[in-house]
Amino acid sequence: MNTLHGSQTPIVGRRTALGLIAIGLSALALPARARNITVPQVDALTLQVLIDNATFGPFLSDVSLPGVSVVRHTGDAGKPVMSRAALHAEFGLSILATSQMDRTTAKVIVDFGYTPEAVRNNLSLLGIDVSDVDAAVLSHGHLDHYGGFSGFYRENPSRRIPLYVGGEETFCERLAMIGTPPPLMGSLDREALARAGFDVRIASTPQIIKGQAFTSGTIPLSSFERAAIPTQMRPGKGCNLAGLAPAKRDVTQLPDDGEHELATCYAVKGLGLVVIASCSHRGVINSVRQAQKISGIDNVHAVIGGFHLVRPRTEEEARRTVAEFAAIDPAYIIPMHCTGDTFISAAMRVMPQKIIRSYIGTEFVFKA
Numbered sequence: 001m002n003t004l005h006g007s008q009t010p011i012v013g014r015r016t017a018l019g020l021i022a023i024g025l026s027a028l029a030l031p032a033r034a035r036n037i038t039v040p041q042v043d044a045l046t047l048q049v050l051i052d053n054a055t056f057g058p059f060l061s062d063v064s065l066p067g068v069s070v071v072r073h074t075g076d077a078g079k080p081v082m083s084r085a086a087l088h089a090e091f092g093l094s095i096l097a098t099s100q101m102d103r104t105t106a107k108v109i110v111d112f113g114y115t116p117e118a119v120r121n122n123l124s125l126l127g128i129d130v131s132d133v134d135a136a137v138l139s140h141g142h143l144d145h146y147g148g149f150s151g152f153y154r155e156n157p158s159r160r161i162p163l164y165v166g167g168e169e170t171f172c173e174r175l176a177m178i179g180t181p182p183p184l185m186g187s188l189d190r191e192a193l194a195r196a197g198f199d200v201r202i203a204s205t206p207q208i209i210k211g212q213a214f215t216s217g218t219i220p221l222s223s224f225e226r227a228a229i230p231t232q233m234r235p236g237k238g239c240n241l242a243g244l245a246p247a248k249r250d251v252t253q254l255p256d257d258g259e260h261e262l263a264t265c266y267a268v269k270g271l272g273l274v275v276i277a278s279c280s281h282r283g284v285i286n287s288v289r290q291a292q293k294i295s296g297i298d299n300v301h302a303v304i305g306g307f308h309l310v311r312p313r314t315e316e317e318a319r320r321t322v323a324e325f326a327a328i329d330p331a332y333i334i335p336m337h338c339t340g341d342t343f344i345s346a347a348m349r350v351m352p353q354k355i356i357r358s359y360i361g362t363e364f365v366f367k368a
């Protein structure tokens, strides 16, 4: 029995002390008509890892594969390798997505990492200026995805930047169900976001971002995957009750169900979908299925991100996810962050040609 499973932890009722709440089109088609949005198709997409759990020294080679080039950056831009400055790894995620369509470039920050110190260090060493970023997406309201936000802080911003989140519950205070008592995870500072020039846009339905990316909207639990999230949230603390689902307004604390989690997606011309799954608390397969459904594009070129196939999920679920991926048949799977060793080792055994390992600084350039 796994003690981290949120549903196994008592929920504190607002009304009663013990109240509980149970709560085919081809990738080559242009443009694809979605069920509810028309998805743009970009000419090229570069994803650069700013924050992740893993770094590597200067020993990996760049590699060019069909539909993706992998460019490794290991330290201080322009300086000899093994200089005194090093990229910092931590248990968090941040990716810079730069896409081109015709002659227009769109830059989107996907998640903000865990600590501002690591973000500042890595942005500096990688030589990345975020002043020209067009938009940001926060996949969900967990500290390891928003905690580094102030590392992207812009003093006296001259323009506003839209920040997409999947629901008001992004801002609810949270507890991490990983100890006794469970440690407080806190909540994202809305006022700091505003001061830094970010305009929060709550989007539970799929959205087009800067004409080039799209978000998943609420991810349905359409496969064998369940919502499995090691946190609980406190409605009304940090978030407005009126913005929450009615069933969540009358309790003071309840297990997260990931209703607000977003995947960030692209359709790359001639290749297919690239799905950034961030933490996959609604399930990575569910995330990919949702991207396929709303885009009308079946072909999946790459899935990248944290797949969270560790507690509260089981090793059996991790192995089953490998089998589900084999059916979807993406060209590439890039596991990061919270994916876990069981999935990675099984996927490396079953479909080694699809797996690309990711490290901080790595750029993935997707182009037909």
Ligand SMILES: [Fe+2]
Pocket: 092, 093, 142, 144, 145, 278, 279, 306, 337, 338
């Ligand atoms: Fe995470």
